[in-house]
Amino acid sequence: MNAMLEKVKPRTNEARYGAIRIDDVVKIYDPEGAAVMAVDHCTLDIKAGEICMIVGPSGCGKTSLLNAIAGFHDITSGSIHMDGEMLCGPGKPKAEPGADRIVVFQNGALFPWKTNLENVAFGPMMAGKLSKKEIHEKARAMMADAGLSGTEHNYPGEVSSGLRRRVEIVRALMNDPKVLLFDEPYRALDSLTRSVMHESLLEIYYKNKVTIFFITHDLEEAIFLGHKLVIMTSRPCRPKKILEVDIPHPRDYSVLTSPRFRELLEETSEVVHEEARKSFAAGEKEG
Amino acid sequence: MEQVEQLLKRTLPFQVVSPETLGNIAGISQRETFSEGDVIYSAGQSANDVYVLASGRLHHAITPQVNAKIHEKSLNAGDVFGWAAIFEGERIRLADVSCTEPVEVLRIDGTKLLDLLRRDRNFGDAAMRSFSQLISQQYYLPPSVANRVPSTLAAPATTAEEPGEPAAQMASTWTLTMYRAGEWIRSPDPYLMMIGFMLLLGSWYLTVEVFKLPRFEDLPGLTTVVTEWFATDPMYGLSIHTSEYYQHVWVSIRRVAIAFLLATALGVPLGLFLGWSRTFREYVFPVFELLRPIPILAWVPLAIIMFTGSETPVIFLTFLASFFATALNTMLGVESIDESYTRAAYCLGANRWQVFREVIIPGAMPYVFTGLQISVGVAWFSLVAGEMVSGQYGLGYVINTSYTMVRYPTIIIGMVTLGIVGYATSAMVRVAGNYMMQWRLREMALGGR
Numbered sequence: 001m002n003a004m005l006e007k008v009k010p011r012t013n014e015a016r017y018g019a020i021r022i023d024d025v026v027k028i029y030d031p032e033g034a035a036v037m038a039v040d041h042c043t044l045d046i047k048a049g050e051i052c053m054i055v056g057p058s059g060c061g062k063t064s065l066l067n068a069i070a071g072f073h074d075i076t077s078g079s080i081h082m083d084g085e086m087l088c089g090p091g092k093p094k095a096e097p098g099a100d101r102i103v104v105f106q107n108g109a110l111f112p113w114k115t116n117l118e119n120v121a122f123g124p125m126m127a128g129k130l131s132k133k134e135i136h137e138k139a140r141a142m143m144a145d146a147g148l149s150g151t152e153h154n155y156p157g158e159v160s161s162g163l164r165r166r167v168e169i170v171r172a173l174m175n176d177p178k179v180l181l182f183d184e185p186y187r188a189l190d191s192l193t194r195s196v197m198h199e200s201l202l203e204i205y206y207k208n209k210v211t212i213f214f215i216t217h218d219l220e221e222a223i224f225l226g227h228k229l230v231i232m233t234s235r236p237c238r239p240k241k242i243l244e245v246d247i248p249h250p251r252d253y254s255v256l257t258s259p260r261f262r263e264l265l266e267e268t269s270e271v272v273h274e275e276a277r278k279s280f281a282a283g284e285k286e287g
Numbered sequence: 288m289e290q291v292e293q294l295l296k297r298t299l300p301f302q303v304v305s306p307e308t309l310g311n312i313a314g315i316s317q318r319e320t321f322s323e324g325d326v327i328y329s330a331g332q333s334a335n336d337v338y339v340l341a342s343g344r345l346h347h348a349i350t351p352q353v354n355a356k357i358h359e360k361s362l363n364a365g366d367v368f369g370w371a372a373i374f375e376g377e378r379i380r381l382a383d384v385s386c387t388e389p390v391e392v393l394r395i396d397g398t399k400l401l402d403l404l405r406r407d408r409n410f411g412d413a414a415m416r417s418f419s420q421l422i423s424q425q426y427y428l429p430p431s432v433a434n435r436v437p438s439t440l441a442a443p444a445t446t447a448e449e450p451g452e453p454a455a456q457m458a459s460t461w462t463l464t465m466y467r468a469g470e471w472i473r474s475p476d477p478y479l480m481m482i483g484f485m486l487l488l489g490s491w492y493l494t495v496e497v498f499k500l501p502r503f504e505d506l507p508g509l510t511t512v513v514t515e516w517f518a519t520d521p522m523y524g525l526s527i528h529t530s531e532y533y534q535h536v537w538v539s540i541r542r543v544a545i546a547f548l549l550a551t552a553l554g555v556p557l558g559l560f561l562g563w564s565r566t567f568r569e570y571v572f573p574v575f576e577l578l579r580p581i582p583i584l585a586w587v588p589l590a591i592i593m594f595t596g597s598e599t600p601v602i603f604l605t606f607l608a609s610f611f612a613t614a615l616n617t618m619l620g621v622e623s624i625d626e627s628y629t630r631a632a633y634c635l636g637a638n639r640w641q642v643f644r645e646v647i648i649p650g651a652m653p654y655v656f657t658g659l660q661i662s663v664g665v666a667w668f669s670l671v672a673g674e675m676v677s678g679q680y681g682l683g684y685v686i687n688t689s690y691t692m693v694r695y696p697t698i699i700i701g702m703v704t705l706g707i708v709g710y711a712t713s714a715m716v717r718v719a720g721n722y723m724m725q726w727r728l729r730e731m732a733l734g735g736r
Contacts, residue, residue, distance in 0.1 A: 149357065
């Protein structure tokens with residue numbers, strides 16, 4: 001792995017786009033009149049090109065926040081800006097979904113009826129600015145870059161779940177997004193595959209600097225990947241503790257055994273555990 | 288050994304060979320391990336062995352002298368490399384292969400492998416074609432290289448201009464189908480099926496003709512029906528040697544075909560829109576749900592009043608049943624689509640119409656084809672109902688008039704013919720569905736059925 005990382009030259013031009021400002025956002029669901037507060041006056045600043053890890057107990061409302069940024073759901077009050085431009089806020093409760101903010105879903109959302117190559121080519125094909133030939137060429141090159149050559153003509157159902165996640169990330173990167181939104185994408189994977197996915201995600205990140213908004217409930221994953229760690233309270237969700245992970249990038253798996261990693265883990269696990277206990281006592285549904 | 292066979296079975300070239308050959312190949316495979324940074328072979332060396340990667344990752348770099356579209360590639364478990372060892376003529380390595388991780392490989396002697404494949408008369412050729420396919424598609428090498436894999440048949444490999452050459456693919460699909468048919472014959476399934484038929488026919492024969500049970504003795508017996516059906520001069524005027532028989536069959540098939548196509552052409556779009564647009568559903572679905580439970584027979588009087596002649600009422604009745612089944616299943620299909628697919632499409636910049644075309648339609652397809660299978664079944668059902676009431680030709684008409692004119696064997700001939708034709712039409716729908724949903728077939732094949 002070390003050998004592989006050495007080959008990856010971190011890009012000198014840092015990301016300039018994709019700064020997200022979440023300002024006093026409240027989200028209240030109102031199914032059958034029972035107002036449920038999912039997000040409670042949440043304020044958060046994410047720098048361009050930063051990996052921001054959102055950690056919280058299952059069902060705490062962190063996905064509501066992601067859905068608001070992606071434009072799947074409206075917000076009740078507050079505002080979300082990207083690079084100074086308002087995505088949603090007063091007078092515009094719901095953001096428009098668009099190729100500048102792409103979600104990588106919990107259970108994977110590669111279209112099973114399209115081959116991996118067609119999946120990767122999907123975004124540009126929809127935009128219709130390039131010819132099919134050009135798009136496929138670019139898609140092949142990007143897949144090759146991510147170690148996916150040879151699986152272009154397979155359907156997603158034919159390759160391993162780890163490969164599928166990688167294809168999905170490449171599909172997102174094809175659109176030059178400013179932000180990637182991860183909704184617990186590695187939750188269903190076994191721990192070995194997950195560790196491989198973490199390294200491969202970092203590898204891809206070092207080559208394509210984008211802002212990453214990553215939801216997880218796995219603290220080790222959060223510290224290993226993130227620049228910034230945001231620990232959320234149990235529902236309604238609000239940042240309880242925000243801290244910068246001062247382990248320098250590029251990182252590899254040796255970080256996991258480093259003393260600083262252990263320190264950070266100790267420092268945060270008590271907080272996370274406390275919230276998880278509250279969430280459990282409240283009987284929150286998973287999801 | 289079991290493990291080795293499992294691994295081989297997962298690779299492209301070896302998935303088609305017979306179990307026996309697979310076992311033999313496993314027999315000549317040797318496990319070897321390499322550590323990170325090791326070079327397995329380099330370009331220019333002589334090539335003796337083919338390798339299958341069992342675990343770990345490899346870096347595969349093809350020399351620039353060979354005209355590959357993409358030179359570098361990383362290999363993962365299940366990939367096959369070192370295929371230069373089965374080339375015709377000079378066997379020289381074309382690439383450098385080194386380990387990026389500790390790896391485990393299977394090493395298979397090329398000459399012995401060729402021998403085994405040549406001996407497997409049924410599938411050896413398909414395996415070699417897969418090798419050339421692998422070389423052109425996964426390693427992006429020109430056909431001139433891919434065609435150096437020998438063919439066991441005398442016919443030379445077709446010259447491919449594009450990777451994904453249809454001839455080779457069709458050939459391997461054909462051998463695969465033949466392979467499956469062979470497996471089926473060897474399995475107990477066909478014999479169990481025969482026992483099932485024998486039980487049915489046997490109990491018919493025994494109850495009617497041998498034991499002459501009360502209430503059964505008036506039924507036409509098995510031998511009577513069979514002799515009548517195949518008679519050159521049938522007693523009641525209908526057998527496979529009379530043109531009327533085919534006329535009745537043809538009329539029924541034509542009616543079902545028209546009604547089914549019409550129901551599909553209207554039902555699928557209606558179902559798609561019902562599932563897709565909430566507003567549209569608010570308008571249409573209550574009406575749809577109110578009409579749907581009305582039995583087809585209840586429509587008969589209206590059909591006769593509304594339509595003139597004997598043809599259109601029958602087609603209308605047949606259409607109606609098909610239409611409801613198709614539309615309802617299509618709607619359920621749209622509803623079954625995971626929300627993350629539509630969200631993902633919006634995220635990737637698709638507009639509403641593009642989501643409809645790229646996600647809703649293909650996503651609903653599995654349900655649509657289930658609906659079409661049901662639809663073709665109920666089409667035959669309501670056709671017979673319609674033909675019994677109105678109409679001058681058709682199998683339902685035959686059954687009904689044979690009853691009133693006391694031609695009992697002809698009733699059975701009509702029934703059996705309906706069974707056969709009905710089965711054939713639903714099989715056709717199934718085949719069409721499988722053809723259109725390759726992705727689903729392949730997914731299910733990996734799921735072990």
